[in-house]
Amino acid sequence: MAVTLKEVAERAGVSRSAVSRTFTDGASVSDGMRRRVEKAARDLGYSPNALASSLTTGRTKLIGLVSNNFHNPIFLEVFDLFTRGLQDRGLRPLLVNLSQETNPENSVRMLRQYSVDGVVVASSTLPPGFSKAFRDAGVPVVNAFGRYAASPDVHVVGIDNVECGRMAARALMQRGYSHVAFLGGPEGATSTQDRLAGFASEMAAHPGVRVTVSFATAYSFDAGRAEMLRLLQDRHAQAYFCGDDVLSIGALSAIQGAGLSVPSDIGIIGLNDMEMARWENINLTTIHQPIREIVQSSIELMVAMLTDPLRYPEARIFPCMVVERGTLPPL
Amino acid sequence: MAVTLKEVAERAGVSRSAVSRTFTDGASVSDGMRRRVEKAARDLGYSPNALASSLTTGRTKLIGLVSNNFHNPIFLEVFDLFTRGLQDRGLRPLLVNLSQETNPENSVRMLRQYSVDGVVVASSTLPPGFSKAFRDAGVPVVNAFGRYAASPDVHVVGIDNVECGRMAARALMQRGYSHVAFLGGPEGATSTQDRLAGFASEMAAHPGVRVTVSFATAYSFDAGRAEMLRLLQDRHAQAYFCGDDVLSIGALSAIQGAGLSVPSDIGIIGLNDMEMARWENINLTTIHQPIREIVQSSIELMVAMLTDPLRYPEARIFPCMVVERGTLPPL
DNA sequence: CGCCCGTTTGCAACCAGTTGCAAAAATCCC
DNA sequence: GGGATTTTTGCAACTGGTTGCAAACGGGCG
Numbered sequence A, B: 001m002a003v004t005l006k007e008v009a010e011r012a013g014v015s016r017s018a019v020s021r022t023f024t025d026g027a028s029v030s031d032g033m034r035r036r037v038e039k040a041a042r043d044l045g046y047s048p049n050a051l052a053s054s055l056t057t058g059r060t061k062l063i064g065l066v067s068n069n070f071h072n073p074i075f076l077e078v079f080d081l082f083t084r085g086l087q088d089r090g091l092r093p094l095l096v097n098l099s100q101e102t103n104p105e106n107s108v109r110m111l112r113q114y115s116v117d118g119v120v121v122a123s124s125t126l127p128p129g130f131s132k133a134f135r136d137a138g139v140p141v142v143n144a145f146g147r148y149a150a151s152p153d154v155h156v157v158g159i160d161n162v163e164c165g166r167m168a169a170r171a172l173m174q175r176g177y178s179h180v181a182f183l184g185g186p187e188g189a190t191s192t193q194d195r196l197a198g199f200a201s202e203m204a205a206h207p208g209v210r211v212t213v214s215f216a217t218a219y220s221f222d223a224g225r226a227e228m229l230r231l232l233q234d235r236h237a238q239a240y241f242c243g244d245d246v247l248s249i250g251a252l253s254a255i256q257g258a259g260l261s262v263p264s265d266i267g268i269i270g271l272n273d274m275e276m277a278r279w280e281n282i283n284l285t286t287i288h289q290p291i292r293e294i295v296q297s298s299i300e301l302m303v304a305m306l307t308d309p310l311r312y313p314e315a316r317i318f319p320c321m322v323v324e325r326g327t328l329p330p331l
Numbered sequence C: 001c002g003c004c005c006g007t008t009t010g011c012a013a014c015c016a017g018t019t020g021c022a023a024a025a026a027t028c029c030c
Numbered sequence D: 001g002g003g004a005t006t007t008t009t010g011c012a013a014c015t016g017g018t019t020g021c022a023a024a025c026g027g028g029c030g
Helices: A005-012 A016-022 A031-044 A050-057 A074-088 A104-113 A129-136 A161-174 A190-203 A221-233 A245-257 A291-307 B005-012 B016-022 B031-044 B050-057 B074-088 B104-113 B129-136 B161-174 B190-203 B221-233 B245-257 B291-307
Strands: A062-067 A092-097 A118-122 A141-144 A155-159 A179-184 A210-215 A239-242 A267-272 A286-288 A315-318 A321-323 B062-067 B092-097 B118-122 B141-144 B155-159 B179-184 B210-215 B239-242 B267-272 B286-288 B315-318 B321-323
Touching: A005 A016, A005 A031, A016 A031, A050 B050, A062 A074, A062 A104, A074 A092, A074 A118, A074 A291, A074 B074, A074 B092, A092 A104, A092 B074, A104 A129, A118 A129, A118 A291, A129 A141, A141 A291, A155 A161, A155 A291, A161 A179, A161 A190, A161 A239, A161 A267, A161 A286, A161 A321, A179 A190, A179 A221, A190 A210, A210 A221, A221 A245, A239 A245, A245 A267, A291 A315, B005 B016, B005 B031, B016 B031, B062 B074, B062 B104, B074 B092, B074 B118, B074 B291, B092 B104, B104 B129, B118 B129, B118 B291, B129 B141, B141 B291, B155 B161, B155 B291, B161 B179, B161 B190, B161 B239, B161 B267, B161 B286, B161 B321, B179 B190, B179 B221, B190 B210, B210 B221, B221 B245, B239 B245, B245 B267, B291 B315
Parallel strands: A062 A092, A062 A118, A118 A141, A141 A155, A155 A315, A179 A210, A179 A239, A239 A267, A267 A286, B062 B092, B062 B118, B118 B141, B141 B155, B155 B315, B179 B210, B179 B239, B239 B267, B267 B286
Antiparallel strands: A092 B092, A286 A321, B286 B321
16 A cells, blocks of 8 residues: 555665665765655655654654643643644644543553653643653653642643732732632642632731632633622622633623623633633733743753753743733723 | 563563464463463563554554644534544544645645554645545545535535525524625635525525625634624624624624624624533524534544445535524524 | 364564665775 | 775664464364
């Protein structure tokens, strides 16, 4: 079916090594040889079998792209950036969906069977055990959007969620609120824990301000809406720092549905700055997470590890910033 | 680095074939042999190299998942469903992002180099040449979300966009509008062309009703908003059938921004029924596209083609239906 | 016990490439 | 023109598995 190197060699009347060499750059081939081989290859429609060659070279150029985050729209952008960035460097993303997987073993085995050159774990909610499992299997790993403190022995690229929490608290304090709240994602998610820690630590400097804390069951519209509906039945806070933008939009929907208006009755600040946040009918004040830079940097780190698998692990933390829109009163 | 079959054979004191057979189901191995080999494999932490075996078996279980649609949120769900569905069947998705690619040749060559067993083209906007190119290269192809009329020799799974156009027109006519409009996606997209054709054909039965047609530059929020802003300067229609949900939401934003209200001043009907459409603060009346079923069926078709690559091509068309929400007046 | 038949096992060739080494060819220099 | 040096080429062994074939094995039966 497929044309092989051997057939090209026969047609060009040369040895198999010669053909192999014309398709390996850096190998020594004369101009005449190159021309003859390329002609034969073109005539036959030959293209080398990357997997066969990986057998001897030990490199497949396959990168496992592992995630469990197939519901948050920002991850569509993340996948877009990763696939394009990897492709541009001649690498191929092998996508692994961990949504229903709890045991790292299976994924590790699978990716090893396919001899991936490296693994990018793109998730803010996977337990650190996953990244570690890959590293222990001797596969270069980068944990994009991960938590740096918890896994000091795995490369991490992301943001400082604790600092984001502080930043949100400061943004609310600048508005002079006397009762603010944290509406987190799932209580078990490290990103939620860190954001709360930062939020609380900053609020500790304002003892006169009342602080309420609650959690949504997921980083989703429905969970945000449900939790906000519940909160509205009680005496609610004047402003909320929501776990992420999707959650914020759910909360907004609940608030508007209750006939209250934003930001005059309740203020909201989200986190991520997903594309939708700047849509005019949402217009969410939020903390911008530099996705583009995180992905870019993750890829660079991955590429660096391909040449030096024992590279000393590092954490790359990118600063975030508040994007002022319409869900907090102007300063 | 990695443990090989040979090492397992040596440790178990058996031949390499014996080890290979214990890991190939359907092969003849005695119980005693199986136990010894499995013990040795476990001790060494062996797992077979899928790529090496693909050399002789001719099957990699790699499926190219090709798309250029990394901006429409429904595709995150599409990717979720595809990756899970393929994984469940022991297949591995090799993701290919065609966003910046215009020439099918490159993608075909790349996927052939990786000896994929099949290719799923998931896109409603890629020109049919892409699917054809894969088929011509002898690779089984399924075009999910594709147009069936234009590529009779490639398997297609999707919806009947012409019928959707008619359906939208009927929904508007039921409301008794006297001036309706089609606000399409990019004029070159086959999905837009088909939807317009259906819309126009149904409207032909209502000669007294005025019909306007215009196109947004992309299936995106910004494009929908921009086009609607332009339309609002003129004498606008009473109701619009928008190219898809994202476009609809952009249009909604423009309408609301202009101080008009939906559905009393202007009605909107979208297409796709993405998750966001049912969010209470959007609440978009739209035509539901059965994504789940389309993906499921595409995978089944792909699996069937793996055993019978010459399978006679078929088009699988799934019915859509109007989902009544808040952007058209109740009937 | 010997024969027959069905399983189990190992040998060796093969899949599609790469690569170290040495022979052959081309180039350089005197 | 001849010898030394460099470049190009082919041979053969190797990567990590699979598989057709034949030999070895084991059990049942007369």
